[in-house]
Amino acid sequence: MTDTPLEQLLQQHFSIDALQQSPAALQQALRMLGSWLSAEHAPYPHVPYAELIEQLSASSAPADGMPVGQFLEHLQHTVLANTAQLNHPQYIGHMTQALPWISVLAEAFTAALNQNQVKIETAYVSTLIEKQLLGWLHRQVYHQSEDVYAQAMSATSGALGNMVNGGTMGNLTALAVALEKQLPGTRKRGLFATMQESSYSGLAVIGSARSHYSIKKALASLGLGEHALQLVPVDGDNRIDLVALEQTISRLKAQNIKIVALVGIAGTTETGAIDPLAQLAAIAAREQIWFHVDAAWGGALLVAEPYRHLYQGIELADSVVIDGHKLLWVPMAQSMVLMRDSSSLNLLKHNANYILRDNSGDLGQTSLEGSRRFDALKLWTSFKVLGLSGYATLLGQAATLSEQFQALLADQQDFELITRSDTFILTYRYVPVLLRQRMDALLAEGNLDAALALNQQINTLNAKLQNRQKAEGESFVSRTVLESTRYPGPTNVLRVVMTNVKTRPRHLRAILAEQRDIGQALARELALETGG
């Protein structure tokens, strides 16, 4: 008797017996993963994007399936071969990097267990694991008493925080809580009714010019609008300018605009700078506004003693966001939004009859998301396997690498460090010596127009350099545009994130050597007078 199509499908793709009896596919997948994790390819794909679009432009889904072995081959050639190798030692451009392999295994368990963290009925022990992990991170930030953490484990209402999909969702959650706290009832009535009934002429959230764009997204989603974000200029160290902040607050108050929240940044995306959190906390307390700290990037440093002093005042924040998938070395997506007061998240509390019964302890009660993966597992695994001491070692290596790169830059006449930070992000530029001398002379003379024009040329040089290295080179760094540098006007800079644990000084030297070669070729193409 022949199997029905359903029986065949179940046997091939749902029954684990077949896989166990003939593990060739599993072995093939493990080989592929092993080769990927050993980072043998160029860090950035060289196949032009247009070619990939063509390869992937079939507009109908496959009518019939293919054997798994054949699919894995396809995966290798189509996906793995054309994927940015973020774990390559010469990929130091973004906040994603080499991972401990145990977290890849943890991801496999998350998929296999397929828990839904929304309610205990679909997330039995995983609810507690998530709570425990939130408690561990909360403790690093807020140092509350042992009782607080013990009670939080069995609490059926309130929460120390939410585990969320990323910093973006964390910032949205924090600002949703802030809005409800500052304008009670808005969640039910809507912002329109709240404003009609209030005497305010508008609403604002304040953050520095380095605010991550997710803050704007949150304000758009909450109905305040992106323009509600009042951007305060930064000082020469890329930290919020406190004098300008006070002026902004005075202006908004004079305009009768209600300030819903003040956002401090602990590790800005572009430069890694940490705002003066204790001063911001004092200002927020004086003005009785919600104080949120976006520590999506830098918050992880709190797990290691040597860095805690940088975050003085973070324990006064009403809410804090920390991304595990950035500086805690776990795969995407994994992030946390923490609340100083565990009752704050009740401001978002939702209940439904079939799940999330009131005071059920279901995590979904306070989450803006619905179905949610057991993403806590990979970070819980990393803490168990690496321990706090392992994290301290990884962070120490990032600090060392950061120092090494700065020392290397200081030795090059044609590279210039633009910003440094305590959170391992550096920016720099390729500036041929003659151009730098000319710029120095123009600035000394106060010839701003000519300096601006020259800066524009250096901008073009650096932007093209980054593009060419990405498309053709063996290394990857990113770039951004800063103001408030020694250069006049918007300034294109190369940006590196020194947290790739596979990167060694020889890789850094290779990255700079490649940039110099590209830079010199570009200077010739652009007919820049560089004297060499």
Ligand SMILES: Cc1ncc(COP(=O)(O)O)c(C=O)c1O
């Ligand atoms: C400071 C900061 N906040 C928020 C975010 C958004 O985080 P995610 O990409 O995890 O949503 C980022 C991302 O780079 C960030 O650097």
